[in-house]
Amino acid sequence: AQSVAQPEDQVNVAEGNPLTVKCTYSVSGNPYLFWYVQYPNRGLQFLLKYITGDNLVKGSYGFEAEFNKSQTSFHLKKPSALVSDSALYFCAVTSPLLLSSFSGGYNKLIFGAGTRLAVHP
Amino acid sequence: GAGVSQTPSNKVTEKGKYVELRCDPISGHTALYWYRQSLGQGPEFLIYFQGTGAADDSGLPNDRFFAVRPEGSVSTLKIQRTERGDSAVYLCASSPEAGGPLFEQYFGPGTRLTVT
Numbered sequence: 001a002q003s004v005a006q007p008e009d010q011v012n013v014a015e016g017n018p019l020t021v022k023c024t025y026s027v028s029g030n031p032y033l034f035w036y037v038q039y040p041n042r043g044l045q046f047l048l049k050y051i052t053g054d055n056l057v058k059g060s061y062g063f064e065a066e067f068n069k070s071q072t073s074f075h076l077k078k079p080s081a082l083v084s085d086s087a088l089y090f091c092a093v094t095s096p097l098l099l100s101s102f103s104g105g106y107n108k109l110i111f112g113a114g115t116r117l118a119v120h121p
Numbered sequence: 122g123a124g125v126s127q128t129p130s131n132k133v134t135e136k137g138k139y140v141e142l143r144c145d146p147i148s149g150h151t152a153l154y155w156y157r158q159s160l161g162q163g164p165e166f167l168i169y170f171q172g173t174g175a176a177d178d179s180g181l182p183n184d185r186f187f188a189v190r191p192e193g194s195v196s197t198l199k200i201q202r203t204e205r206g207d208s209a210v211y212l213c214a215s216s217p218e219a220g221g222p223l224f225e226q227y228f229g230p231g232t233r234l235t236v237t
Contacts, residue, residue, distance in 0.1 A: 004163070034225065043125065043212065043228035044164070090163050108177060109156075109226065111163030 002027045004112035012118045013081045021076040021115045023091030031093050033074040038088040081119045090114045125229035133235045142198040142232045146215030153196050156212040203236045
């Protein structure tokens with residue numbers, strides 16, 4: 001079964017320090033991995049994705065993530081946290097085996113439970 | 122440009138009533154998705170439309186849930202005989218086309234459904 005684990009309910013970090021939000025996955029076939037951020041009363045916003053190629057992926061707002069196939073992980077990182085980064089972060093996965101035969105397009109994202117990031121001044 | 126919009130933003134209904142939740146995707150996006158997000162959880166896939174057809178409805182929890190997209194744009198999620206367990210935030214997302222994972226999903230702000 002496909003699944004995503006975000007082992008930390010909350011991550012606390014001081015402004016200016018590096019941050020890491022952890023994500024591990026289980027999926028049949030090659031994984032396509034995503035990070036989304038959710039601010040209060042707003043929709044999920046796309047941050048970055050890994051499809052293929054370079055294991056280090058750079059995304060919006062200075063975030064990056066590293067795909068590690070042997071550890072089945074896709075941890076989100078940022079070298080220097082900002083107070084404005086405080087939000088709820090979701091890791092998600094899909095794979096070619098979850099593609100719809102109807103359309104050929106991917107359709108089903110499997111999300112983790114989310115990690116709340118709190119950046120303190 | 123305009124993003125994905127969902128109406129209403131909040132809906133309170135009594136147990137047993139019927140509700141409709143509306144999603145307006147980004148103009149030109151052919152793929153549309155519905156997810157449900159319960160408190161403290163990540164979004165769970167409900168149904169996926171490619172154009173007017175439901176390509177995958179495997180996430181709908183039971184036959185009280187139904188969704189349509191008659192003209193390939195606006196979609197309506199319909200819930201019959203609502204139960205308290207249906208209370209959640211219902212999210213809609215769209216993406217440009219069936220192009221595999223190259224196209225990320227763009228999410229709306231959600232409809233918070235409360236069943237009393």
